[in-house]
Amino acid sequence: MNIVAVTSCPTGIAHTYMAAEALEQAAKAAGHTIHVETQGSAGLDAVSPEVIAAADAVIFAADVEVRERQRFDGKPLVTGTVKDGINHADDLVARAVAAAEKAPAGSTSAAAAPDLVTKTEEGASFGTQLRGWLMTGVSYMIPFVAAGGLLIALAFIIGGGDVVNQVNGGTYNGKEYEAITDVSTILSEVGIAGVLFKLGALAFGLLVPVLAGFIAFAMADRPGLAPGFVAGLVASEIGAGFLGGLVGGLLAGGLALWLSRIQVPAAVRGMMPVLVVPLLATAIVGFLMLQIVGPPIADLQTALTDWLNGLDGASSIVLGLILGGMMAVDLGGPVNKVAYTFGVAGVASGSFGPMAAVMVAGMTPPIAMALATVLRPKLFNDAERKAGESAWLLGGSFITEGAIPFAAADPLRVLPSAILGSAAAGALVMALDVTSRAPHGGIWVVGLIGNPLGYILAILLGTGITAAAVIALKSHGARKAGSPDGAAAAATSTARPAAQF
Amino acid sequence: MSDVITAQFVELDLPATDKTTVTRLLAQRLADGGRVTDLDGFLADVAAREEQMPTGLEGGIGIPHARSAHVTEATLAFGRCAEGVDFGASDGPARHIFLIAAPDSGGSEHLKILASLARRLVHASFREALDQAPDAASAADLIRKEIAS
Secondary structure, eight states, X not given: OEEEEEEEOSSOSSHHHHHHHHHHHHHHXXXXXXXXXXXXXXXXXXXXXXXXXXXXXXXXXXXXXXXXXXXXXXXXXXXXXXXXXXXXHHHHHHHHHHHXXXXXXXXXXXXXXXXXXXXXXXXXXXXXXXXHHHHHHHHHHHHHHHHHHHHHHHHHHHHOTTHXXXXXXXXXXXXXXXXXXXXXXXXXXXOHHHHHHHXXXXXXXXXXXXXXXXXXXXXXXXXXXXXXXXXHHHHHHTTOHHHHXXXXXXXXXXXXXXXXXXXXXXXXXXXXXXXXXXXXXXXXXXXXIIIIIHHHHHHHHHHXXXXXXXXXXXXXXXXXXXXXXXXXXXXXXXXXXXXXXXXXXXXXXXXXXXXXXXXXXXXXXXXXXXXXXXXXXXXXXXXXXXXXXXXXXXXXXXXXXXXXXXXXXXXXXXXXXXXXXXXXXXXXXHHTXXXXXXXXXXXXXXXXXXXXXXXXXHHHHHHHHHHHHHHHHHHHHHHHHOOHHHHHHHHHHTOOOOTTO | OOOSOOGGGEESOOOSSOHHXXXXXXXXXXXXXXXXXXXXXXXXXXXXXXXXXXXXXXTTEEOOEEEETTBSSOEEEEEXXXXXXXXXXXXXOEEEXXXXXXXXXOOHHHHHHHHHHHHXXXXXXXXXXXXXXXXXXXXXXXXXXXXXX
């Protein structure tokens, strides 16, 4: 019988290891195989996901919370104190065997591989490490994308497209709305749809900070969390979008890791991970993001806006092509915002074509990614396939952020594919004279769309192109570097649990 | 890296008193050897750990221990007490007392040594060999060899 055990104790220098030894002896004496993970202070030798998957039963001999215990979900489990592990190891082993025998057949395979844990081991190639860091950030971000996005979509379905403007103010279909300043009045002023929208918008506000925070966490463990989250907040603040979050998270994690490795006198060593490293890394990365990354982004936006406004003479199809491509460049980042703002400004001045172009172009990336995960599931890992399930509705609701999990995990293949499809969709919108009087809402505001058939056609075209492109690019990459599933499996097999998280 | 234990940190004839007294006797040796900078501060840390859960274990072992800012490097003091001292184990007093002093942070090499010592403690043969040790130097040798094995 295969047993996996975790031992841990408050100090982590004695009982943890005694219990591990006693359990190993007891299991050996009883003729079983055992792998013990000692969660002590001499580092953490995590049992691999394969070992957990193969285990018939799990033993926790622990006086403190077992870290990353969800890795063992679904396995027959017996628990005891760490002293039970030392003094009554044979008893614990016997109970584990009994629990395994009592468990219904097949239940032991229920424990899924830990798709949330993709932290990479040192020593892996930089590319593998980078992918692992990004995937860690992405996998923690996906629930925020799904929850926030679906709440917003639900708000559209219940309350109609103008729910956004009822809450945030602005113009919708020619009508002016005042923004609500006191959130406690949303329910009485706008109704439940307004509340759902507000909650979704708040969840979306965490999207980039969570992405950056957990990228940094994957790199530097807990000392990276604060600098990463703050770097993500700054990225949101300066309008740098998820690409800014990626950069900020990597910077924060790298810096926190580097600071953690500096040899310091024993007296201050204890203060490093909770005080010194987070403080310095947060200050430095935050400053860099605000002062070095921020101004060029603002300049870029101004320049792009001027350029778009100067395009008057160009044909409307070229304008649609450009607007569409811009929507997909950074999926909600600075370039996307310029194109979107241009569309909204058009609505205000009575020109409804650009709005339709940006809306369609913003819908196709998530829908296309969802389609690709269904057509070629093997090209995506488990977390991405799950993100694909909600991306249909997010894309349909013109919530471009639904594509961010895919883009953040593999920007070099996903973003060009998205740009291609969105640009084509934008161009087709203009060519077919599709218009939109609504600044948001996707398929839920089809009543305010001029030439709905053209609208649908453009969505289908953009979706098809992006899905085909991303499948082609990912398949090509897979031939070169082994299948992404293989790479993901390699990343998970070297996964170690997040320390004390 | 200094030895995790030397003859200086071994006391083969501890008086049969109480755990506070024998812990202090062993800690004094660590302080004399320069491994503990503040005896009372270290003892307070050990007592705090002991209060969480007594460290007596079945088989006549007591392992008072702490990670403490007053420890310069991971070190072990070993004491033997023929009559035994109560460390709160359910099956009676402890005859082998291992005082484990670990620094507050860093030095994972040392912590690995302590981890492997803790693993050896589980083996009855190790404790029996310690009973037979004729003097402090051979007890310290025995422990060092066991940890290295």
